[in-house]
């Protein structure tokens with residue numbers, strides 16, 4: 001049986017761990033998650049961008065973009081878990097002016113924004129938790145302007161066998177023990193984490209999904225021996241879709257770079 005990713009379970013789980021979420025992220029990753037978000041902000045940012053960060057949680061990715069790109073950036077963060085957003089709101093007050101950000105309570109599968117609204121739409125460690133991954137990605141693409149970028153950052157598994165084995169031991173045995181001890185919760189959030197990663201897309205599958213959705217110039221950039229991967233794709237501008245060609249034909253599905 002697959003992992004329970006119903007909306008109510010996911011929302012309740014993140015509400016239960018929200019107060020310890022940031023602490024555990026940094027502790028369990030040895031602080032590397034901070035570097036992954038910084039790198040993502042450097043790789044994807046463009047001046048004057050209007051950005052949407054889906055499943056923004058406590059807003060760490062939105063904050064990295066604001067720190068990296070400063071006063072020219074505007075970020076909307078969307079999440080359906082209010083306690084996570086409340087923490088994000090408190091943090092954002094210390095890093096940016098009020099006009100630079102907006103947090104919105106919304107389900108990633110039904111985003112309350114018109115088509116083609118943003119230059120850049122991101123999600124970090126979030127798409128994996130969305131009940132219907134496919135619908136989540138479809139919504140991200142719908143609200144991106146033609147020519148705009150989609151960025152998905154999430155866990156993946158190392159390729160090198162020995163590293164993979166060691167990592168899986170830590171991920172399956174040690175991480176749940178530490179997580180459940182520090183952020184006591186009945187929802188088994190830190191058992192859910194490795195289980196959901198093991199069920200999530202491999203890099204090639206994610207690139208295939210991007211291509212199926214018509215994204216172009218897709219690539220996967222692997223971080224820290226493949227523990228995390230940033231997937232980047234571009235919403236095709238009308239001129240890029242040549243007559244007689246399906247958008248998927250235009251995508252170069254390269255290997256995992258980085």
Ligand SMILES: C[S@@+](CC[C@H](N)C(=O)[O-])C[C@H]1O[C@@H](n2cnc3c(N)ncnc32)[C@H](O)[C@@H]1O
Pocket residue numbers: 007010011014054055056057058059060061078079080081084106107108109123124125126129130131
């Ligand atoms: C692991 S946290 C990631 C938070 C943040 N992006 C980060 O980098 O730390 C996943 C977040 O996704 C949110 N989430 C999961 N499914 C969602 C959905 N269908 N709609 C909106 N938010 C969702 C959860 O509430 C949670 O805040």
